[in-house]
Amino acid sequence: MKGSRVAKRYARALLELAEKGQEEKWGGELDRLAAAIETPGLLERLASPELSVQSRQDAMTKIAERLGLSFPLRSFGVVLARHGRIAEIGAIAESYRAQVDEMLGRARATLTFAVKPSDAEVARVASGLEAIARKKIIPTVKVDSGLLGGVTAELGGKIYDGSLATRLAEARRRLAG
Amino acid sequence: MKKTIITVAVAIAALSPHIAFAAEGQAEEQGSWLVLTFFAINFVLFAFLMKRFAVPMGRQFLVDRSATIRAGLSRAQSALAEAEQLAGKASAKIAAIEAETKALAAELDEETAFQVRRVGEAAASAAERIRRDAELTAGAISEAASRRVRERLAGTAANLAHDLISKQFRSDDQGRLLDGFMDQLGSEARR
Numbered sequence: 396m397k398g399s400r401v402a403k404r405y406a407r408a409l410l411e412l413a414e415k416g417q418e419e420k421w422g423g424e425l426d427r428l429a430a431a432i433e434t435p436g437l438l439e440r441l442a443s444p445e446l447s448v449q450s451r452q453d454a455m456t457k458i459a460e461r462l463g464l465s466f467p468l469r470s471f472g473v474v475l476a477r478h479g480r481i482a483e484i485g486a487i488a489e490s491y492r493a494q495v496d497e498m499l500g501r502a503r504a505t506l507t508f509a510v511k512p513s514d515a516e517v518a519r520v521a522s523g524l525e526a527i528a529r530k531k532i533i534p535t536v537k538v539d540s541g542l543l544g545g546v547t548a549e550l551g552g553k554i555y556d557g558s559l560a561t562r563l564a565e566a567r568r569r570l571a572g
Numbered sequence: 573m574k575k576t577i578i579t580v581a582v583a584i585a586a587l588s589p590h591i592a593f594a595a596e597g598q599a600e601e602q603g604s605w606l607v608l609t610f611f612a613i614n615f616v617l618f619a620f621l622m623k624r625f626a627v628p629m630g631r632q633f634l635v636d637r638s639a640t641i642r643a644g645l646s647r648a649q650s651a652l653a654e655a656e657q658l659a660g661k662a663s664a665k666i667a668a669i670e671a672e673t674k675a676l677a678a679e680l681d682e683e684t685a686f687q688v689r690r691v692g693e694a695a696a697s698a699a700e701r702i703r704r705d706a707e708l709t710a711g712a713i714s715e716a717a718s719r720r721v722r723e724r725l726a727g728t729a730a731n732l733a734h735d736l737i738s739k740q741f742r743s744d745d746q747g748r749l750l751d752g753f754m755d756q757l758g759s760e761a762r763r
Contacts, residue, residue: 526761566726567727
């Protein structure tokens with residue numbers, strides 16, 4: 396919970412620094428930086444207390460340069476390294492995305508289909524979710540054959556289930572009494 | 573005293589006939605007065621000696637004997653009285669014991685009857701409880717068995733359905749499911 400509050404604070408600070416129209420670009424760069432740092436083994440080394448602050452900052456600078464990040468994102472990475480918040484970078488990126496979505500009136504939804512959907516089907520489901528959220532939906536599509544048929548959607552922590560697997564499970568429960 | 577002397581004299585005369593016979597024989601030879609005097613003095617001495625030594629001893633013996641007999645009698649009477657008292661007490665005790673025995677027997681009968689009643693009631697209560705428990709257990713077992721059967725049937729049906737759907741699922745089925753899902757989202761949006 397403390398980590399979550401810290402992540403929100405850092406994300407808000409970065410978002411406030413972003414110029415209008417740059418939010419999405421910075422968000423993408425932050426996601427890349429988080430993905431690079433959260434590589435197994437690297438995060439543990441960077442977050443290790445045995446590493447000096449200077450070494451940590453140097454390492455972060457090199458990673459940011461190698462990823463070709465813009466100056467503000469490089470600086471942000473160095474600030475995280477200096478303040479010993481490298482371990483929070485994943486949560487910061489997630490919080491940043493959520494705050495940008497909130498600012499731009501968007502919502503993210505995870506759509507899970509039983510079979511690979513067409514673009515039209517994804518758009519159809521997204522439009523249905525937009526009617527509920529009254530926001531533009533950015534869908535993340537997954538395929539899970541365990542659903543047997545149909546689709547499920549997760550939006551803002553709520554799950555809308557239209558899968559055959561769930562219907563079958565309900566039928567089984569009713570039959571069992 | 574006189575009676576005693578006479579008695580002793582008669583006794584001596586009776587016990588010593590040869591003296592009298594000798595005196596009679598001598599009287600026929602030398603004269604009867606002398607013999608009589610001798611016999612009289614002799615007798616007086618004898619009577620004196622008897623009175624002086626034998627009578628007190630005999631009297632003392634008889635007094636002692638009388639005292640002994642009286643004491644014995646007294647003891648015997650006392651023992652008899654004591655025995656009678658003890659017999660009375662024993663009779664009273666026996667009567668009390670008999671009464672107590674009767675009371676105990678009655679109490680025992682009553683207690684036995686009470687215990688029999690209580691045991692009977694307890695047995696009836698236990699039987700009722702066992703019957704209820706048995707009914708509950710039988711009900712629970714029946715319900716559990718029924719539930720297991722239903723669950724097994726439901727599981728089998730679900731597995732069959734799963735296999736059928738996996739084998740025969742087509743794209744138009746997915747389209748119908750998607751239509752249903754969109755209806756579900758529409759209902760949610762209208763709330």
